[in-house]
Amino acid sequence: MTKYPMSKQVLGFFGWLSICFATAALGALASAQAGSFYKALIRPLWAPPGWLFGPVWTVLYIMMAISAWLIWREYGLRKAGPELALFVFQLAVNALWTWLFFVWHLGALAFAEILFLWLLIIATAIMFWRRNRFAGALLIPYLAWVSFASVLTWAVWKSNPHILA
Known part of the structure; x- marks a missing residue:
């Protein structure tokens, strides 16, 4: 178990928070005009309103960030390098979805990509979970939301062939 002084733990937490919110910023950049595009799409009745996405993602x-920080704090980069590298990689894949769907209007690719993100x-x-059960459990709501978003992506893509390739 790695023991960091409190000051380094605080800096580490803000580092992981920064990494996660850099992903959010990339998504926000891609979705700057998403509101009107989302409203113009044919959506299933169960699709959430556009304003809900921001608070949920926040x-x-x-x-x-807390999940990654717990792993980093307990094991450090040397012992948990593969876990933390996978975490950062899935964040990059997460950020890509918004560009595929909202900027480039590639529905099929966005759907395939979100399934890859899910995995x-x-x-x-x-x-x-194998390192810290609480850290693993913190990712369950994220998995649930992306599961829902996967079904929504498919439904919207299939309902809008004239807009989403």
């Missing part, structure tokens, strides 16, 4: 990114989240959660 909570999820905070939970993801990466499962792998990350399992790896984290």
Whole structure:
């Protein structure tokens, strides 16, 4: 078990929070014009309103940052390098989805990509769970939301072939 002084633990927490919110910022950049695009799409009746996505993702990114921080704090980069590298990789894949869907209007690719993200989240959660059960459990709401978003992506893509390739 790695023991960091409190000051380094605090800096580490803000580092992981920064990494997660950098992902959020990349998504926000891609979705700057998403509101009107989302409203123009044919959506299933169960699709959430556009304003809900921001608050949900904010909570999820905070939970993801705490999860990664717990693993880093307990094991450090040397002992938990593969777990933390996978975490960062899945964040990059997470950020890509918004560009595929909202900027490039590639529905099929966005759907395939979100399924890949789903698998990466499962792998990350399992790896984290093996190190720290609470850290792994913190990723379960993220997995649940991406599961829902996967079904929504498919439904919207299939309902809008004229807009989403």
